[in-house]
Amino acid sequence: MSTAAAAGRIMQRLEQLAALTQDAPRLTRVFLSPEHRAANGLVAGWMREAGMHTSIDALGNVCGRREGDRPGLPAVLLGSHLDTVRDAGRYDGMLGVVTAIECVQALHRPLPFAVEVIGFGDEEGVRFGSTLLGSRAVAGTLDPAVFTARDAQGITLAQALEDFGLDPARWPAAARRRDELLAYIELHIEQGPVLEREAVPVGCVTSINGATRLSVQLLGTAGHAGTVPMDSRHDALAAAAEMVLAVETRCRAEPLLVGTVGRLEVLPGAVNVIPGECGFTIDLRAPADAQRIRAVADVRVALDHIAARRGVSLAVKVLHESRAAPCAPWLMERIEAAIAAQGITPLRLPSGAGHDAMALAALVDVGMIFVRCTGGISHNPAESISVTDAGAGFETLRRLLADLDPAARY
């Protein structure tokens, strides 16, 4: 089967998956829903067509395995997630699962390792507010407290697993042993603009960015917009404005570092009143933890200076902190070789968004292949990739598997 034919079937299967939605014509498919069950069934069928044995694990992830040149060898695990955000695109997650199955099907000769494909049931965290439930279970890092988390209807995760036909008590069985796996490799749309800007269809991910989220509260002095001279003001919004620019300036100073103020609220919020209070969030990410930690420290010093100079009180709270998950250098080299073999200049880039590979990195070496998407748009029905780029993604993963030497791991 040619690359073009494989790419065509990948696109067609993504259409079939996109039809499994709880709010057509929009695409929404959440963890442990009837649509999730239907997607697992469809994917398991494709896996069997590709010569794999299939199963559903204790967390509802759909799994397929094809043995290598002898049974019981450690496996290269491929995959991504099958759940979606609300009103989603049809590539985020699904592309990685469908492409992996297509590669297994395309590789006829026995490999010196087993190949497994997994379709994780929850990465987005839409239903229970906690992300990466499927991949954290496989990595053995799931916090069991999550089983009592409730969805919008008040159903707990434990109950939802039972309703899906699973035994929540068996959840530890979803965890894989380190020695069963050689690597986890995930193909995913970029969800950002870099590959498009650089005019390449695929790229090699270096790291999934670590992130720090801060909540900042400023208390200045409200006052009449007409009567308080400029030099007597303690304007909470003006202080916040300076801080927004401090975040931007600090993050612009180094490549790969990104920082965003996404929410900002002003009180009292009247046209003729000097703002007395202002609250905002900072989201700071970097592929290396040391880089992020330095940037957060610098931003906090800048915030302190601005607040002190303006006579505004400052309270900073850490909302969230996650470490970076670096990709394994030996896998990056193999991915770059598979890209270069197609005549494409290999481009390395970090992943600003989170992925299942982030969870798997706690267990096994991970590698990620990014596929270009139009305008960097994701989490949106306008999410789009070209069939040619789907083919380049397929070809990268196929060559990677075909040439992978387990002994090359270092």
Place this chain on the structure above:
Amino acid sequence: MSTAAAAGRIMQRLEQLAALTQDAPRLTRVFLSPEHRAANGLVAGWMREAGMHTSIDALGNVCGRREGDRPGLPAVLLGSHLDTVRDAGRYDGMLGVVTAIECVQALHRPLPFAVEVIGFGDEEGVRFGSTLLGSRAVAGTLDPAVFTARDAQGITLAQALEDFGLDPARWPAAARRRDELLAYIELHIEQGPVLEREAVPVGCVTSINGATRLSVQLLGTAGHAGTVPMDSRHDALAAAAEMVLAVETRCRAEPLLVGTVGRLEVLPGAVNVIPGECGFTIDLRAPADAQRIRAVADVRVALDHIAARRGVSLAVKVLHESRAAPCAPWLMERIEAAIAAQGITPLRLPSGAGHDAMALAALVDVGMIFVRCTGGISHNPAESISVTDAGAGFETLRRLLADLDPAARY
């Protein structure tokens, strides 16, 4: 009667007025309400005690007149407003009316002019959304379109006037003739921090600031906070932050100019999404129109530059524009003399807030005396003045009237 005794009675009368409220223990008294009628009755009684003839004009303003050394002389008009904002302080407006009556009572010898005191029924605009209804009617600048404006209960101004016992058709009779009046003098709390900072109880107002209000809409590009590199962003909030600081910097560059961004909204407003849209308001005021017009033009140029440099689209709308109302120099000189006669250093300052004097300036020379208020706080139950400062306000107005020579007008 001593100054201290007069100040004591002023404070006591302000307590009596504060009891006339529609939502005790808070103070709220709106135009043409039963509480407005009660306030008019109380004030008219005090006017008669001070030897004045009283009347209610066609817009519900309460008026008192005492003739000068012969009947029918042009009058010095004193006053302020009797309505309040919701949950108001007890000095804004009322202090000017009560102090004026106290001064008339204190001046026994006939003056070379008549003295009138007016308590305007609407300055704040709380009920019909349009400010200065009382003083604009007296100045002859009322727009009759306002008679069909409705309050929150759907009652028109015309109906409310009828319900108050007035004939709305007679509204033009509220307007005064230019030759009937020598001057309008208003005593008011500062509603700002300048007198407190300069440690003086009273000050002479130079001008009521003109104001320009702009609404600014920015359209950038929303994106994933993790995946879009800093140099590929068109962050609407970062652009707005730079604009907030541009307003501040421009207004700090000149004395007396003030500029405020009081409202600011961010879309979509999620911690992990680069803001795609941002809207905010600018309120810019200055005692001289030329100064304000130059500042607005400079700010608009700065906004254009920032938007263009950042690749963000910009739409600016003028929400409101009002000219400055300068005080008459001959009245400022007399007010300063009355302040200096008490051993207080005369301080000139503009008024950032609007006042009835702004409307009256269209008809007659105006002067304003400001009284220090605690922390510059106003439109708030915490509004406060000292009895000593009330006495200094009284003494300033009393001396001004006692020494005023109609021939000194130029």
